[in-house]
Amino acid sequence: MSPVNSFNEEDPLALAIRPPADETPQQRDARLAEEAAAKKISDDIDEQIRAESKKRKARAKKEIKVLLLGQSESGKSTCLKQFQLLYAPASFSGERDSWKAIIYLNLVKSIRKVLDAISHDDDSFSDDGADSAGSPTSPGKPTSKEALRSGTPISFFQNEDPNSRQSTDDTYAQFAAIKLRLSPLALAEELLIKRLAGPGEEEATQFGSWAPHPTSSTSRIKEVFVRSSSNWKRGLFSGGHGGAKGKENGSGAEGERKSAEKDDPFGIVNACRDDMITLWKDQSVQGILKRKGIRLEEMPGFYLNDILRVTTKTYSPSNQDVLNARLKTVGVVEHLFQLENGGEKGMDWRIFDVGGHRDQRQTWAPFFDDVNAIIFLAPISAFDQVLVEDKKVNRIEDSLLLFRSICANKLLGKVNIVLFLNKIDILERKLKAGVKVSRYVRSYGERPNELQTVASYFLSKFMAVHKESTPNPLRELYTHLTKVTDTEATAALISDVREMILRKHLQDSSLM
Ligand SMILES: Nc1nc2c(ncn2[C@@H]2O[C@H](COP(=O)(O)OP(=O)(O)OP(=O)(O)O)[C@@H](O)[C@H]2O)c(=O)[nH]1
Numbered sequence: 059m060s061p062v063n064s065f066n067e068e069d070p071l072a073l074a075i076r077p078p079a080d081e082t083p084q085q086r087d088a089r090l091a092e093e094a095a096a097k098k099i100s101d102d103i104d105e106q107i108r109a110e111s112k113k114r115k116a117r118a119k120k121e122i123k124v125l126l127l128g129q130s131e132s133g134k135s136t137c138l139k140q141f142q143l144l145y146a147p148a149s150f151s152g153e154r155d156s157w158k159a160i161i162y163l164n165l166v167k168s169i170r171k172v173l174d175a176i177s178h179d180d181d182s183f184s185d186d187g188a189d190s191a192g193s194p195t196s197p198g199k200p201t202s203k204e205a206l207r208s209g210t211p212i213s214f215f216q217n218e219d220p221n222s223r224q225s226t227d228d229t230y231a232q233f234a235a236i237k238l239r240l241s242p243l244a245l246a247e248e249l250l251i252k253r254l255a256g257p258g259e260e261e262a263t264q265f266g267s268w269a270p271h272p273t274s275s276t277s278r279i280k281e282v283f284v285r286s287s288s289n290w291k292r293g294l295f296s297g298g299h300g301g302a303k304g305k306e307n308g309s310g311a312e313g314e315r316k317s318a319e320k321d322d323p324f325g326i327v328n329a330c331r332d333d334m335i336t337l338w339k340d341q342s343v344q345g346i347l348k349r350k351g352i353r354l355e356e357m358p359g360f361y362l363n364d365i366l367r368v369t370t371k372t373y374s375p376s377n378q379d380v381l382n383a384r385l386k387t388v389g390v391v392e393h394l395f396q397l398e399n400g401g402e403k404g405m406d407w408r409i410f411d412v413g414g415h416r417d418q419r420q421t422w423a424p425f426f427d428d429v430n431a432i433i434f435l436a437p438i439s440a441f442d443q444v445l446v447e448d449k450k451v452n453r454i455e456d457s458l459l460l461f462r463s464i465c466a467n468k469l470l471g472k473v474n475i476v477l478f479l480n481k482i483d484i485l486e487r488k489l490k491a492g493v494k495v496s497r498y499v500r501s502y503g504e505r506p507n508e509l510q511t512v513a514s515y516f517l518s519k520f521m522a523v524h525k526e527s528t529p530n531p532l533r534e535l536y537t538h539l540t541k542v543t544d545t546e547a548t549a550a551l552i553s554d555v556r557e558m559i560l561r562k563h564l565q566d567s568s569l570m
């Protein structure tokens with residue numbers, strides 16, 4: 059007896075389905091009919107599975123799935139906006155006015171950062187400590203420093219003598235008054251955020267308190283975000299001023315402010331225009347910011363040099379304004395682009411933009427299935443910054459670790475990776491301003507502190523990480539130095555990347 063037979067005879071399944079020894083011819087016919095029916099059902103299921111798989115493959119041939127990955131503020135959503143500008147310009151234009159609210163929130167946040175910086179600057183208007191707390195500058199009045207911190211109204215007047223103690227006091231008084239006059243911005247911010255959340259929606263946004271912090275820290279001002287499920291663009295922000303009255307230019311700011319409708323955030327911000335400009339342009343404010351190393355121009359959502367333009371009644375955001383706007387992503391935003399022209403007619407591009415904050419990264423994995431390409435963005439200008447979510451971690455280090463985990467992921471072994479070393483414009487500006495890479499990245503050593511060398515250095519690090527960690531040694535890494543806020547350069551880049559992805563996709567599909 060062969061071992062196979064012996065196994066079959068003892069196999070409980072074989073025993074169970076063996077026809078009974080005393081089976082009659084009728085019973086046999088019935089059994090065979092039953093077996094035939096069961097086989098048909100089984101064959102039908104097989105056929106369904108085959109058809110489904112064929113359909114899926116056909117769909118996959120017609121659709122390219124791209125994930126935008128990278129840490130927070132790396133430029134993923136900005137990159138998605140560039141895809142929109144290129145492939146869905148009408149819908150991009152249609153949504154432009156909705157961004158006005160975000161731009162105003164960004165502007166208000168910058169003003170808060172300035173106020174925060176000067177409010178906590180004990181030495182900013184120092185006159186050798188003579189104006190320390192309690193020293194009576196004018197009997198019965200609060201000292202100017204106290205006034206600035208408390209917002210006590212003090213009359214606003216100029217004293218041009220920079221050496222006099224009166225001059226220092228006056229400077230404090232000026233800022234105390236400006237700060238007080240800018241306080242309605244808190245309400246504007248609240249109103250804008252309420253509108254973003256929309257009626258009946260869960261709290262879609264968050265922001266920090268306007269109350270002064272006991273110690274100086276501009277980074278404590280929290281970021282506004284909207285959840286991907288939120289329908290915030292739904293026309294709530296037509297860009298109208300809701301009946302805000304007031305003059306376009308010149309004096310009378312107080313009157314403007316009063317006449318601004320209480321629930322019109324745009325009107326409130328516009329009424330603060332002159333004070334915002336005065337604050338931002340002030341030499342001593344600029345001095346404090348410089349001394350504290352706060353370079354607002356390099357921060358996301360910077361509109362302080364455009365206050366006059368963005369606060370006109372007829373302001374409607376330009377494409378560039380929208381690209382520069384900062385809105386943190388929470389959740390995953392999916393965009394489908396149907397290309398109607400050219401060789402890719404009928405080919406859809408499905409692009410996923412994820413939140414890059416650390417607490418958002420666990421939402422990425424479910425989207426790794428069937429991905430054709432990943433565009434990974436790493437802001438190399440961030441070499442002198444730490445993560446908001448963990449002050450011990452340098453942002454470049456975080457980018458490299460994140461990149462490693464993506465490269466090493468076995469599920470993504472066959473997925474093309476395109477690496478954008480982004481924000482090279484900010485990198486260049488920082489290097490020109492004399493910020494030394496070696497101070498933050500020890501291994502950089504004595505290399506020249508100039509763009510090309512720095513960019514090549516970081517590029518070599520990312521390439522080494524890919525080489526060490528990829529489960530697929532044949533995978534090529536496509537790398538680019540980018541400034542994704544630049545539409546022309548990014549459009550050309552997207553076309554190149556698209557062709558590469560398409561070529562690979564067609565190769566892969568022909569092997570399916
Ligand atoms: N100057 C400059 N700014 C950039 C560049 N890329 C993006 N930004 C700005 O950086 C900010 C952050 O970009 P986002 O696209 O919102 O970043 P993100 O990766 O989507 O961030 P999360 O949603 O938090 O994950 C925005 O204000 C952009 O305008 C760049 O290359 N140069």
Ligand SMILES: [Mg+2]
Pocket residue numbers: 134135136385386387411412413414
């Ligand atoms: Mg984003």
